[in-house]
Amino acid sequence: MTDTGERDRPTFLLVSGDREFLLSPGEEKGTDLGVLELPEDADPGDVVETHLGEPFSVRELRGPDLFDHMERTGAPMMPRDIGLLMGHTGASAGDRVLDAGTGTGVLAAYLGRAGASVTTYESNPDFADVARGNMALAGVADRVEVRTGDVTADLDDLSGGFDLLTLDTGDAPTVIERAPTLLRAGGFLAVYTPFVEGTREAALAAREAGLAEVETYETIQRRMDFDDRGSRPGTAGVGHTGYLTFARMPADGE
Structure with missing residues (x-):
């Protein structure tokens, strides 16, 4: 069952090459490129780095x-x-x-x-x-x-x-x-x-x-x-x- 409460906050798409992950501000995710944490004040167009220094672009979710x-x-x-x-x-x-x-x-x-x-x-x-x-x-x-x-x-x-x-x-x-x-x-x-x-x-x-x-x-x-x-x-x-x-x-x- 899906907990819709987990998605009350906006969700962004974080992209690095062919890697794509969904995160809300304040969340973090372990990836093969390092731990990725999205700041609370993140906006589309920002670039955030994993703890290993790998950059991810922050995008607003679109239809595709x-x-x-x-x-x-x-x-x-x-x-x-x-x-x-x-x-x-x-x-x-x-x-x-x-x-x-x-x-x-x-x-x-x-x-x-x-x-x-x-x-x-x-x-x-x-x-x-x-x-x-x-x-x-x-x-x-x-x-x-x-x-x-x-x-x-x-x-x-x-x-x-x-x-x-x-x-x-x-x-x-x-x-x-x-x-x-x-x-x-x-x-x-x-x-x-x-x-x-x-x-x-x-x-x-x-x-x-x-x-x-x-x-x-x-x-x-x-x-x-x-x-x-x-x-x-x-x-x-x-x-x-x-x-x-x-x-x-x-x-x-x-």
Whole structure:
């Protein structure tokens, strides 16, 4: 279980070459480069040294750092998928977001750091506890509420008027059916699915629910390699991560 109380203070990333460690002011950590102690008055941009004289740069945690260092409870949504989701929905400060399938909480953290108010559901109690700790690490515990349970059990009690509904669950079609009562006019639905079968079900459910602008994208990204021989896409790894289905709640009369 994650103790969120340990993360009440800001956490910084300390970097030296390929070594990266998370520390809060006043904490110390034994490393292979010596004992590292972060002063109480540390700020991003400072350089601190271990007791062996090895320098570490102090950095403020950014989204990619959180993706790398959050405690994992499974495979999180990749930054490329999150970027596509935020770009297509325009998620921003002041938005109200209903999210289901919290998992590690990477998406919820990104949305919270953008200034959105997020209510996210995680059915596994242990995973939900880890996600709460991750929200504290990300500095968004005041904007992201992690609820333990299945969102389908609370659909009748949710107030509606959400600007964005994001789903990463096997029962996404059940929630999509209720999208007209959950989303405000002009609000967006975004469904992440790792398999194409789930994507088809989500798209059909969105159309049956009366949502507009239903479209699905596969996320594929390739890293470029540059060397003395020339330039080409990298051959390592799999470029595909998943599928994202988007839809929008029409205004009355549309």
